[in-house]
Amino acid sequence: MSAPSSTPPRPTRRTRIVCIGDTHNGTVKLPKGDVLIHAGDLTNQGSYSELSKAVQWLEKADFEAKIVIAGNHDITLDGDFYSRHGSSFHNQNPQDPAKCLSLFTSSRTITYLQQSSATIRLTHPEGPGTEFTVFGSPYSPEYGTCAFTYPRPEQEAEASEPDSTAVAAGPSAAELWAAVPLTTDIVVTHTPAYTHCDDTYGCKDLRTRLAAVRPRLHVCGHVHQSRGAERVRWDTGGLSAGDQAATEISVEPWExxxxxxxxxxxxLVDLTARGRKRALDFYDPGPAPPGVQTGCEPADPAPGPESSDIVVGSGDPSGRDGDPCPGQPDHPVDRAGRRETCVVNCAIVASGWPHPGGKRFNKPIVVDIDLPVWR
Incomplete structure (x- = not known):
């Protein structure tokens, strides 16, 4: 057993994250914030014209960091899929997948993630000065002829039968989600995890991986009718290093x-100490050393129900608190101490095809979260 570190805990500061997804060629008024996350399906059919308009809108958005993934409708961003099925969508006007992808990879203000990770460090002198790690993936379980999909477990089992003519194309769900690093703070996927901000369309393997990683925040979309948020509490008793999955203790929905x-x-989903009398305790660092404050309780805590750890309100439009909160756990921390994940499905289009009664729309979901200060 290693000796406890003498490094003092790093301070944290409130960081405002605006979450959107499934805009499908639309735009929406964006609240002020520090970070913008788009969880995929920027377009309907992923043409260069559609994607170009989406990128122009996102580049004009005033956020220090903008994290974007694709979805199953952004078909040209999946080169393998487009080479097989592109003519079914763009028969009279074929698109160039490389040119479409370059709209994102060449952007100076967008961090485009496609089954990959990044460390985001907010450096603007007027910003919160915080940092976090994020993993983004556009994949979702197979549903019709769409991009970035993988076989559902029953399809994989069928394809493995000796006399089967079915083909399980591409990587399996377990292989895809094993790529999520265990130290990830924020996971962004197009698909929800099964039963979490989901309507039975989500992925069971992703749910298993989230139980192992236990990120602070999981942002998704895809299932329009399941827009919302919930917090999942984990039983971490007896867990040690490695990719062991925790057991869910409870799930609290947000209204x-x-x-x-x-x-x-x-x-607003307020996950900060300022949104309640005491911090949410995503991490349980254990007993604090003498003289170190383990909760970050403001002098004048914001009013709100003591029984709820997700507080809704208009919030400070600036999106930050001012001075960092001392005494929060260091970053990164021992995963065995991660006790909670907030799941957000941020689909903007509220209705599914064929949109009976016409398209309906949701507002962005804003998440305030205490993140470690890097300075």
Missing amino acids: DPSPDPTSAKIS
Whole structure:
């Protein structure tokens, strides 16, 4: 057993993350924030024209960091898929997948993730000065002829039968989600995990991987009717190093008190110490050394129900608190101490095809979260 580190815990500061997904060629008024996350399906059919308009809109958005993944409708960004099925979508006007992808990879303001990770460090002198690691993936379980899909478990089993003519194309779900690093702070996927902000379309293997990684935040979309948020608490007793999956203790759903998309009030999920009397305790660092504060309780805690750890309100429009909070756990921390994940499905289009009664739309979901200060 290694000796405890003498390095003092790093301070944290509130960071505002605006979450959107499934915009499908639309734009939406974006609240102020530090980080913008788009969880895929920027377009309907992934043409260069559609993607170009989406990129122009995102590049104009005033955020210090903008994290974007693709979805199953952004078909030209999946080169392998487009080489096989592109003519079914763009028969009269074939698109150039490399040119479409370059819209994102050449952007100076967008961090495009395609089954990959990044460390985001906010450096603007007027920003919160925080950092986090993020993994992004565009994949979702197979549903019709769409990009970035993988076989569902029953399809894999069928394809493995000796007399089967079925073909399980591409990587398996388990292989895809094994790529999520265990130290990831924020996971962004197009698909939800099974039963978490989901309507039975989500992925069971992703749910298993989230139980092992236990990120602070999981942002997804894809299932329009399941827009919302919930916090998943984990039983980490007896877990040690490695990729062991924790057991879920409880799931607490979040209710948006102002879902009207025309309302000026933001849909806020407050995961900071300021949003409650004590911090949410995503991490359980164990007993604190003498003289070290383990909770970050403000002098004037924001009013709100003591029984809820997800608080909804308009919040400070600046998106930050000011001075960092001392005494929070160091970063990264022992995964065995991660006790909670907040799941956010941020689909903007609220209805599914063929949109009975017409398209309906949701507001962005805003997440305030305490992240470690890197300075």
